[in-house]
Structure formats: C-alpha cells, structure tokens
Amino acid sequence: MRTWSIAGTLSVHPATERTDLLAEPVAKALATLDDTQAGVVEIDPGLADTAAFCDAYSSPLSASANCVVVSGKRAGEVRFAAALVLATTRADVNGVIKRRLDVRKASFAPMDEAVELTGMAYGGITPVGLPADWPILIDKAVADSPELVIGIGTRGGKLLVTGELLASLPGAEVIEGLAKPVS
Template sequence: MKLKFEKLENLKELVPEVIYNFVYKNKLENKIKVAEINPDFADGQLLSENYDVPLEIELNCIIVEGKRKDEIIYSAVVVPYGKKLNTGSPMKKLLNVSKISFAPLEYVLNETKMEFGSVTPIGLPTEWYILVDEAVFNQDEVIIGGGYVKSKICVPSDIFKELPNVIISNEISK
C-alpha cells in the first residue's frame, strides 16, 4: 500500500477540528492514523488503483434521514466499499422509523463540519446513530474518509464498537 499513515497528532491539519477533538476526548489517538491523498482519487476504485489500497478494507459512510411522525432521526451507515444500502424494512426497524431517505447534503455538511465525499462516523453529532454493517469486522483494519476529501483515516475495525449510538447489523446492505 502506497499510503503513508501517521499519528493524527502529526497531521492535525488533515482532519476537521470536530474529528480531532472527538479522538482526543475519547482517548482514541493511538487507534487512528491519517494519510494525505490526492482528492481526485478519493473514491474507492480510484483510491485502490492509485494507492494500492485493497478494496476489501475500504469503507463508505452514507448519512440517512429517518422519519417517524414529526421526528427526524439521522444516522451514518458504514458499509464495505461496493455494498449497496438496504434502506428497506430492516433499516427502518433498526432506527424505529417509517421512512428513510438520504439526508440533505447541505444539512449534513453543516452539522458535521466535514466535506462531501469524506464524511466519517468519527466525530458525528452525538445524537446521531451509527449503523455498521457486520461485514466491516471481517477486516482487522479499515480505511474510511477523514472528514476532508484530501485525507483518509485508518482504524482498527473494532473502533466502531466504541462509538456512541452504534447499531451493528447484517441487514443494512446488500
């Protein structure tokens, strides 16, 4: 792999402040490494081809909005690269909502302080849920967006079990 991951404290400028603060507040600094990338190669296949990153360790994070009557619930959904979301009945049941759709982009970017194409579950608003595909744990270490399109973070997959409001399921992707 051509990416050179380093301790977050050495490359603080590669992640939004919200991620940096979350990592240190929760004493995760020894578990999270960051690398700078060319933003043109941030997408999974391009990242793999240009940096020799195995596709099986890449993750996608998509933000969905669930509705139940007048209540709106937000959730990050973390799935292995190449898997499609299953926003049907299983996800609705997990979030206890009647309708699920992709969250409005402007809202997501404003609330997360992250960039489009690099939203990550680390450092999200504390009231948001994080749905994690069980298949994520098939890998010891995984790579996901770093909050800015110019970065990726590498984490042990088990870190997702330590994040707030996590729900692990094998029914959120196909």
Template structure:
C-alpha cells in the same frame, strides 16, 4: 521501528501517520472526537492512522486504483434520515464499499421510520461540519445514530474511511471502529448489490 509505530496500520502506497499527531489532516470535530475517545481507549493513539490524499482521488474506486488499496477494506459512510409523523431520526451508516446500505429495509426499521432516504449532501455537510466525500462516523452531531456493519468486527479487518476532509483518509482496525463512541454494530446493514 519503535513499539508504537508497529501498531499503526498501513496499506497501499500512502504515507500513514498517527492521526492524533496530525490533526491538521482531520476535520475539527473528528480530531476532537479522537482526542476524547483516546482518553478511555489507548488504542486510538497508536492504531488510528491518517494519510494525505489528492482530493480528486477521494472517490473510493479511484483511490483504490491509484494507491493499490484493497477494495474490501474501504468503508462508506452514508447519512440517512427516517421520518415517522413529525419525528425525524438521522443515522450515519458505515458499510463495506463492496455493499450498499440497506436503507429501505434494515435502516428504515432501525430508525422506526415509515420512510427513509439519504440526507441531502448540503444538509449532511452543513450539520456534520464535514466535507462531502469525507464524512466519517467519528465526530458527528450528538442526535445522530452511528450504525456500523458487523463485518468490520471480524478479526484482522481494517476500515479505510473519511477523515471529515476530502484531502485525507483514516485507517483503523475494524474491531476498534466497532467500539467507537455511539457505534451500534448491526448485522446485514450493507447488502451486496445484485449483478445484472
């Protein structure tokens, strides 16, 4: 194994390869964002992995079960719009799959909005240029904010997330995700759902 390959994260039974060497597995905007980011952050070239998956397994729970992936590394990216008067603000919120984005309190306040709600799937996919179920925080439209739950900053944490396509997944160190362009690390962005 060469020195570069040693840095590549890998979990489960998926065939992980360097994302920048396999941009055919990425939405065009995601590939472009990774190339741009790699110019200033060398870790992107050696520590961002991608793996092909069956699109029918793109759902987090199914993917984890089929491929032996630990649920705690799965990152969900949801797109939220908030409005105050005539001004709309949009944010992509990245939270651990074991939580849910705190849209009505935390996200709404961060967007300085009177009301916040999930962007419709049609609008989210059209504006992001990504497929439903594959939206990722990399390569999103410039006006959108990118909010990342601070849990991903913990040492040794991995983030398993969309690639912009339903037929593949990205895997990268959580601390690297937290330094992605435009990423804002936010405490308590995700809340653990109440049981019962």
C-alpha cells in the same frame, strides 16, 4: 506506530500528529480515542472517492468502508443516523435502517444538510465525530475487519482504523445484515 497493510503506496502517520488533515469534529473525537488504532494518510482531494482512491494508491477496495448519512421522518420529527458498510456492499436503507430509525421511509440525507449537520465535507463524512445523538449503524463485516480505510471529514486524506475502534464509538451499534452485496 502500528504497521498498516492496507496503506498501499501511502505513508501513514499517527492521526493525532496530522490533525491539520482532519475536519474539526473528527480531530476532537480522535483526541478521546485510542490513537494506536488510527492512522492518517494525506491524499489528492480529487482522488477521495473510494474507487479512485483504491486505484491511485493501491489500497484494496475490500478494506474500504463508506459512511452514509440517512434520514427519515416520524410524527414530524426528522431522525438521522450514519451507516457504515464495506465499499463492496450497499446499506439496506429501506429495510434494516428504516426499521432501526422507526420511520415510514428512509433515504440518503440531502448533501447540503449532511455537510451542515456533520461539519464534514461531502465525500469525506466519517463516523468519527458525528453528532452525539445520532446512532452509528455499523455492518458486522465492518466491525469484524482488522483494518479499514474510511473518510476523515475532508477530501484530503483517509483514516486507517480497526473495526474494533469503530464498534467502540459512542452511539455505535453493530448490526448483522446492515449491508447487502452490490448486484
């Protein structure tokens, strides 16, 4: 089992040993991946939001990545994508993502729709286990990160992964400039 420097005060388990913490689509997807690049930690669901998690468990904010579900329409067709950016940045929804989806306007998908389509809890949505036809847009800074904390599809834990693993996900596209600094 790999040692994770970003785990803070948490005990890390191989993700395949704690599938009880994972949303079903996440568990299925992890079963097909290199599990030496993924660990799981159990957390208080009330501390799942990134800033609260980092404060409570002494994990660096700079090693956290957030996954957002974005949608837009073109010719009556709704197009979805997931965007993964460092927690210290924000996704360029109406620039890079809008162009990539080839839509007139892109926005965050409504919470209930994102939850229903992903099979994951809001605040825990992760790029691992998303619908197969969705592009997974990954900021280059995320892909280049040696260690990251991301959601597990529920609010009761976090996945510790490498940027390399995320960049290798089916449908993943690494994009320079996908994220902008938070101003």
